[in-house]
Amino acid sequence: MNNASSRAAAISLSPEIIAAAAESKAWPFEEAKKIIARYHDRGYPETVLFETGYGPSGLPHIGTFGEVARTSMVRHAFRVLTEDKVKTRLLCFSDDMDGMRKIPDNVPDRAALEPYLHMPLTSVPNPFGGDYPSFGHHNNAMLRRFLDTFGFDYEFASATEYYKAGRFDEVLREAAWKYSAIMDVMLPTLGEERRATYSPFLPISPKSGRVLYVPIKHVDAKDSMITFDDEDGTETKLSITGGKVKLQWKPDFGARWAALGVDFEMFGKDHQTNQIVYDRICSILGGRPPEHFVYELFLDDKGQKISKSKGNGLTIDEWLTYAPTESLALYMFQRPRQAKKLYFDVIPRAVDEYYQFLAAYPRQDWKERLGNPVWHIHGGNPPDIHLPVPFGMLLNLVSASNAENKAVLWGFISRHAPGVAPETHPELDRLTDYAIRYYEDFVKPAKIYRAPDEEERQALATLADRLEALPADSDAEEIQNAALNVARFIPRYQDHKRTSPEGGPGVSVAFFQMIYQVLLGQERGPRFGSFAALYGKAETVALIRRALEGKLAA
Structure with missing residues (x-):
């Protein structure tokens, strides 16, 4: 378990910052103001608790990280608005006691996990091998590894550990006493067939170890016991405390809020229709529902919702x-x-x-x-970084030069920006590594050079001549103007919706699209003048000549 401090490092505040924060419309401040209003008529508790939830049924994806990052932003905004006088905690809670309802698509040897269906995720063997004892432990570790790398101030919590340690026993006993009230909330949300067998309590079979979705015959609130038929038909009595029973996921949301005293939790739009259920159960169990923020879901490149089990999004x-x-x-x-x-x-x-x-x-x-x-x-303290070359430009520089190592890239950069070197600009040096990897994996495989038609050949030949005639020290603006002066006299590249400085028609973006399709094998690129100035005027001319000779499309 992560042992990060329950209070983040002190933040630097001034009257100007506090005044600006009070007026800010940035969404983290808007959410923080809801928490302040929550305690307007009462004193703050010892600690204001922020929580994020994580379902470790698959490898963590970026949406999971997004909850922690966004919640941390709200937490920091709250600390600024309260002048850092109120203690806060961020609890990252993993629902790792949930049964494995289906086997994720992106695990090795899926068949090996079939005997463990419906067992708690922390009882399912780890399909990835290594030092982690279960599938749930492995996925929890994957999440914590990234959160630690990013430097979040958080505490990690495991549902398995909390249930087994008795940290939910009190709220489970209260759920037994309020069983009818919880059922009154839940049953109207279910279909007829599901209503016949539903119970907020899910016993874990003492025989098979599986999480059972079975009717509960009797709830003994006085002795904190439930009676049900196990998988083999044997009538079984089981204590609801000590991790022998867990709650269904909807009641579990509200029960956790009540048990822990959560003040703020955000969740995706797919939970929005259930928010009223979570809130009502929290209230039934003696808690106060937290403040909520509902965010939209991430989609993959086909517009489908990202799923941990499908693995169809970026990790x-x-x-x-x-x-x-x-x-x-x-x-x-x-x-x-x-x-x-x-x-x-x-x-x-x-x-x-x-x-x-x-x-x-x-x-x-x-x-x-x-x-x-x-x-x-950056928690109110952004670094002072000057980046003389944009990342997109680095990608196009790699593309044009076919650079496979940083030394080639830095040769262009240092010539374009004297005094700029890996030692003086380590952030730019870091980006050159990223640019080369991204180019090799995504840009290069998709490059499709096309041969220019006759009119395009003439335009490119004229452009090469014009660039060659420019002074050696021509800057990006001079190179851009030279390109525009070639295109604006060619009818197919004239844009009559725009006006050139000389009063004639402007230049269509189709001219620059043609340049990048022919010279880089790409549909899009940066501003041509900036790219050519960085790549080098002579190198750009040579690239055009190679295209005209048919060497690029070949």
Whole structure:
């Protein structure tokens, strides 16, 4: 179990920050204000508890990380608004006592797990091998590994450990006394067939070890016992305490809130219809429902909901293979109530946007800073990083040069930006590794060079001549203008909805799309002038000549 401190490191506050926070409309502050309003008429408890839930039925995916990242942002906003005078905790709770209802698609030797269907996840053997004793323990460790790498201040909690240690015994006894009231909440939400057998208590068979979805014959609230028929038909009495029985997932939500005194928990839109059920059960069991934030779900490249068991979304490790963690945190911060596709194509843009926000931060006043994602990503203390070359440009530089190592890339970068080196710009050096990996795995396999038609050949030949005639020290703007001056006199590239500085028609984006299709084998690219200045004027001319000779399309 993670032993992180129950209180995050002290934060730096000034009157300007506190005033700006009170007025901020950034969504973490809006959520934090709900928690403050929750205790408006009463004193704060010893600790305000933030919670996230995790279902370890499959390997952790980015949506799981998103809950922790976003909740941490709300927690930090709350600490700022309360001037860091109220203790807080973030509890990451794993429902690892749930029965394995189906075998995930992305595990090795699925057949080997079939005998363990419906057993608690922490009783299912670990299909991945290694030091973890069960499937649930392995998946919990995968989650904790990433959270620790990112530096979250959190405590990890296991449902198996909590149930077996008796930490839910009191609320389970209360559930026995309030059994009828809980059933009154649950039964109207179920179909007729399910109502006939439903019980909020799920006994774990003393004989098979499986989590049983069976009718409960009798609930003895006085002695905290239930009576049911085991799988072999034997009538069995079982204590509801000590981890011998768990609650169905909907009652479990509300019971956990009541038992632990949770003040804030966010969840995906797929839980929204059940929120009223969770809240009512929490109240029945003597608790106060926490403040909620409902976020939209992530989708894969086909627009389907990401599923842990299907493995159809990006994993945490996959994102971190191609981009820094801060870019992932930015993706979580932006538009949390809007459904977003989460697949490999979103990574480069997220990386560049992160550094753009970082570059803007020093120029902003406090009102703007507290709305800037990097303030929330870095807990109010963003690093001072200057990135002379965008990530997207690095990708295109790798693409044009077919660079397979950083030395080649740094040769271009250092020539373009004298004084910039791996030692002076370690963040850029880190990004060159990401760019090469991303290019090799995703850009290079998808490259399709096409041969230019006759009119395109003439345009490219003219462009090469114009670039060759430019002074050796021409900058990105001069190169861009040279390209525009070629295109604006070719009818197929004229955009009559735009006006050039000379008063004629502007240039269609089709001209630059043609350049990237022919020269890089890609549909899109960065601003041509910026790319050519970084790659080198002479190198760009040589690339055009190679395309005209048919060497790229071949």
